[in-house]
Amino acid sequence: MINDFTLKNQVDTNKFLEALELIKKSRYILLITHVNPDPDSIGSALAISNLLFENKIKHKVYNISSDLPQSLDFLNRFEKMTNILPDFFDLAISFDCGTYKRLGFELDKSTPLINFDHHASNENFGDINIVDPYKSSTAELVFDFFKYNGLNISKNSAEALYVGIYDDTLAFSLPRCDQETFKKINFLVESGANPSYITNKLLRRDSLAKYRMIPKVLDSLTLYNEGKIASIIAIKEWFEQTGAHARDCEDALDMIMSIAVVEIAFFIRYINDKCRVSLRSKGKINVSKIASIFDGGGHFNAAGCTIETNDVEEAKNLLLKEVKKYYA
Numbered sequence: 001m002i003n004d005f006t007l008k009n010q011v012d013t014n015k016f017l018e019a020l021e022l023i024k025k026s027r028y029i030l031l032i033t034h035v036n037p038d039p040d041s042i043g044s045a046l047a048i049s050n051l052l053f054e055n056k057i058k059h060k061v062y063n064i065s066s067d068l069p070q071s072l073d074f075l076n077r078f079e080k081m082t083n084i085l086p087d088f089f090d091l092a093i094s095f096d097c098g099t100y101k102r103l104g105f106e107l108d109k110s111t112p113l114i115n116f117d118h119h120a121s122n123e124n125f126g127d128i129n130i131v132d133p134y135k136s137s138t139a140e141l142v143f144d145f146f147k148y149n150g151l152n153i154s155k156n157s158a159e160a161l162y163v164g165i166y167d168d169t170l171a172f173s174l175p176r177c178d179q180e181t182f183k184k185i186n187f188l189v190e191s192g193a194n195p196s197y198i199t200n201k202l203l204r205r206d207s208l209a210k211y212r213m214i215p216k217v218l219d220s221l222t223l224y225n226e227g228k229i230a231s232i233i234a235i236k237e238w239f240e241q242t243g244a245h246a247r248d249c250e251d252a253l254d255m256i257m258s259i260a261v262v263e264i265a266f267f268i269r270y271i272n273d274k275c276r277v278s279l280r281s282k283g284k285i286n287v288s289k290i291a292s293i294f295d296g297g298g299h300f301n302a303a304g305c306t307i308e309t310n311d312v313e314e315a316k317n318l319l320l321k322e323v324k325k326y327y328a
C-alpha cells in the first residue's frame with residue numbers, strides 16, 4: 001500500500017512485504033534488541049511485539065542482559081522482555097543493531113533473520129535487510145513496515161514507536177529528524193501516543209543517586225584545544241559512593257555538548273571492570289570512525305565503544321590521542 005509516508009523511502013519497498021510474509025509463515029519469532037539497549041531498539045521491538053501479540057503470533061523480546069532501562073517500564077509488554085533464549089524459534093528479527101556483534105550472541109545459521117536498522121555501518125547481515133541510514137531511528141523504519149503493509153498501529157505500538165523516535169532524535173533536535181519524521185509522529189499521536197504522558201514517564205522519574213553523581217561527573221570536565229574538545233569521566237568510587245547506575249549519568253554528556261565552544265566530547269564510564277566510551281560531535285567530525293578504532297561504532301554525531309581496561313585515565317588518554325589527530 002503506497003501512501004504519503006512512503007515517498008522518501010530508501011529501502012526497497014518489496015522488503016517490507018517480504019518481511020511480513022516471513023513473519024506470517026513462522027511459528028515462533030525472536031525479537032532481538034541490541035547490547036546496552038536504548039529506547040530505539042526496545043521501542044522498535046515492543047511495537048512489533050504488540051503487533052504480534054494482537055495477532056496471536058508466538059514470540060519473545062530478547063536482550064542479552066537483564067539490566068534494562070527501567071524508564072521504559074510503562075511501555076506495554078516491556079515486562080515480558082527476557083534474557084533467556086527460547087528453546088525453539090524459526091525466525092529472528094534484530095532492531096537497531098549496527099553490526100552483527102550488537103545482537104550479543106550468534107544465531108544458528110539456519111534461522112532466517114530480518115535486520116531493521118539505520119546505522120550507516122550496517123553490514124546487511126540479515127536475510128532481509130530493512131536498513132536506511134537516512135532515517136532518524138529504527139522506529140521510523142518499523143513505522144514504514146506497518147504502513148507499507150497496511151497494518152493497524154495500536155495505541156501500544158504507537159507509544160513504543162514514539163519513544164524510539166523521540167529518544168534517537170534527542171527530542172526531535174537532530175538533523176535527520178525531518179518533515180517525514182513529524183508526519184509519522186503526528187500519526188502516532190493520532191493513534192494514541194500522548195507526548196506529555198510519555199515525556200513525563202521518560203524524564204521525570206529520576207533517582208536521587210543521579211543528582212549525587214552528575215555533579216561529580218561534571219566536576220571532571222577537562223577542555224582541550226581552546227575548549228573544542230571536552231572530556232568527562234565517571235570512576236568506580238563515585239558509583240559506589242552514590243549508588244548511581246551507569247545510565248544515571250548519561251545526561252552529563254548532553255550537558256557538556258551544550259557548551260558553545262565544544263565541538264567534540266567524550267565520556268568514559270567505569271562499568272563492569274571495563275571502560276565504556278560515549279562520543280558526540282556537533283559538526284564535521286565523524287565520531288563513529290573514532291569509535292571503530294576501538295571496535296565500536298555508531299553514527300556520525302553519536303558513537304560508542306568499550307575499552308578493555310579498568311583504568312579510566314588510561315582509556316581517556318587513548319581516546320584523547322585519537323580525537324586530537326583531528327585538530328593537528
Ligand code: AMP
Pocket residue numbers: 036098099102277278279295296297298299302303304305306
Ligand atoms: P551511546 O554513547 O552508548 O549512547 O551510543 C551512541 C551510539 O553509538 C548509538 O547509536 C549506539 O548504537 C552506537 N554504539 C554504542 N556502542 C557501540 C558499540 N560498541 N558498537 C557499535 N555501535 C555502538
Ligand code: MN
Pocket residue numbers: 034038040041096
Ligand atoms: Mn540504539
Ligand code: MN
Pocket residue numbers: 040041096118136137138168
Ligand atoms: Mn537507533
